[in-house]
Amino acid sequence: MLQSERIQSCSALGAFLQRLLSVTASKELPPHFNDLSLRFQRYLDEGIHYNGWFTRSELEFSLQGWATLLNETDLTNWLAAYQLPVENPKTIGLILAGNIPLVGFHDVLSVLMSGHKAKIKRSSNDQELVALFLEYLVCDQPKWAPQIELVDGKLTDFDAVIATGSSNTARYFEFYFKSKPSIIRRNRNSVGILSGNESHEQLVALGQDIFRYFGLGCRSVSKLLVPKDYHFEPFFQAMYEYRSVLEYEKYTNNYDYNKAVYLMSRSELLDNGFLILKKETHYASPIATLHYEEYDSVDEVRQILERDADILQCVVSDLPLAGSIPFGSSQHPLLTDYADGVDTLAHLTTWGQHN
Numbered sequence: 001m002l003q004s005e006r007i008q009s010c011s012a013l014g015a016f017l018q019r020l021l022s023v024t025a026s027k028e029l030p031p032h033f034n035d036l037s038l039r040f041q042r043y044l045d046e047g048i049h050y051n052g053w054f055t056r057s058e059l060e061f062s063l064q065g066w067a068t069l070l071n072e073t074d075l076t077n078w079l080a081a082y083q084l085p086v087e088n089p090k091t092i093g094l095i096l097a098g099n100i101p102l103v104g105f106h107d108v109l110s111v112l113m114s115g116h117k118a119k120i121k122r123s124s125n126d127q128e129l130v131a132l133f134l135e136y137l138v139c140d141q142p143k144w145a146p147q148i149e150l151v152d153g154k155l156t157d158f159d160a161v162i163a164t165g166s167s168n169t170a171r172y173f174e175f176y177f178k179s180k181p182s183i184i185r186r187n188r189n190s191v192g193i194l195s196g197n198e199s200h201e202q203l204v205a206l207g208q209d210i211f212r213y214f215g216l217g218c219r220s221v222s223k224l225l226v227p228k229d230y231h232f233e234p235f236f237q238a239m240y241e242y243r244s245v246l247e248y249e250k251y252t253n254n255y256d257y258n259k260a261v262y263l264m265s266r267s268e269l270l271d272n273g274f275l276i277l278k279k280e281t282h283y284a285s286p287i288a289t290l291h292y293e294e295y296d297s298v299d300e301v302r303q304i305l306e307r308d309a310d311i312l313q314c315v316v317s318d319l320p321l322a323g324s325i326p327f328g329s330s331q332h333p334l335l336t337d338y339a340d341g342v343d344t345l346a347h348l349t350t351w352g353q354h355n
Contacts, residue, residue: 001143003085006113007075009141014070016136017063036136043128047101051125052250053214054101059129061212061331062101066133069335075113078335082345085115086352092116093158095173096130097165097185098123100213105130106335107162107344112137112147114348119158121151160351162344181351185340189283190330192221193301193317196230198327202318203238205328209316210275211242212331214251215287218313218339219330223283223291225301230294236272245288246274255288283311313340 020040047054092111096104104123108130111118122130137144155161160181163173170186177184192206209221226232245251252274259276262269270277280291295301298319305315305322315324338344 001085001115001141001147003079003113005141005143006085007072007079009137009144010070010075010109010113011072012140013133013136014067017067017070021060021064021067036132036139040132043132047128050128051098053216054126055248058213059101062129065332066102066105074335079113079345082114082349084113084345084349086349088352088354089116090159090351091119091157092348092351093155093161093163093180094118094120095155095161095163095165096120096123096126098125098127100217101126102129102133103217104164105133106333106339107164108134110344110348111162112144114345114352115147116348116352117147117149119149119151119155121155160347164339181347183342183344183347185342187284188218188311188313188340189222189285190219190314190316191223191225191283191305191312192327193225193315193319193321193324194227194230194235195317195319196227198234198318200234200238202327203235204241205326206316207239207242208328209314209330210239210290211245214245214248215285217331219333221290221314221316221330222285223280223293224277225293225295225304228294228296232270232277236270236275239272239275243274251288254286258286258289283308 020037023037044056044059047059048056094104094107094111096107098104103126108118108120120130131150134144134148134150138148158180161173161177162183163170163177164185165173167186170184173182173184190209192209198206206221209219213220215222246255255274255276259269259271262276262278267278274288276289277292278285278289279293281293282291285291295304298321301319302321305312314330315321316327316330317324318327
């Protein structure tokens with residue numbers, strides 16, 4: 001299969017998703033709507049029954065992200081930095097996470113575009129969309145078929161593995177896959193850093209980094225670093241834009257439960273009725289809770305970020321900090337934004353150099 005054929009087929013998937021979403025928005029199904037399109041549409045309607053966090057809004061947001069990324073120009077530019085396809089294709093085992101929709105598809109795409117075979121074990125929390133994406137690719141370009149295998153049971157007979165899970169499961173992965181080349185991913189979190197000079201619009205954008213996917217993604221901001229004596233009123237005013245999260249019972253239940261636990265333990269809280277702020281050094285925070293910590297200087301912030309680089313995914317800020325990204329951008333990764341900063345395609349290229 002030529003690399004140009006791979007790029008063309010993935011671009012076709014992006015165009016298909018764009019058309020699907022435009023039809024979804026108009027609520028009209030044209031006569032030529034095929035069976036696969038109808039199954040995508042059905043999953044948008046019913047996905048929340050399989051995973052209570054996969055609301056239609058979050059599913060459409062994820063699909064729109066991939067519709068934007070899967071175009072010929074971006075795919076070509078992404079792959080240009082690597083010697084692909086590989087000379088000696090291997091079978092790459094993939095163990096996907098399922099905390100947010102299609103969170104593992106970048107790994108799948110990387111394996112397929114490198115020329116390796118993808119042997120995929122999906123998360124029980126995100127099975128259908130990955131399968132629909134792959135089915136579209138095979139329908140569009142049958143040459144994909146030998147490169148794709150979905151596995152429901154134990155993952156066996158592979159040459160290398162990319163596995164994503166919690167910090168606890170990562171230790172199991174490291175032991176179980178110790179004899180294989182591997183990329184093992186653990187829990188990471190993202191942090192927002194405020195100066196106190198942010199505009200209302202910037203803080204509203206930060207709300208996207210906090211509330212998108214209900215804060216379940218590794219790119220979701222779970223903690224704030226704020227200057228000492230920071231006044232949270234402008235922050236809470238901006239967060240009011242996201243009060244609709246209370247429409248979702250699972251979110252509201254988490255908010256009520258966590259607030260009750262904090263109050264019983266007499267924790268000092270800031271609360272706007274749907275988001276709890278708790279002063280805490282840890283980055284990982286429960287749903288409906290945002291941790292925060294004060295700092296004295298930007299130099300102190302830089303020291304914190306350097307110290308915690310191995311446990312952070314994104315740094316969202318308007319301050320001049322190395323590697324930081326603008327408010328509102330954490331849930332819009334590019335093809336070159338590799339999880340944990342580990343260049344997946346570079347590893348796949350190396351794994352394909354020798355028999």
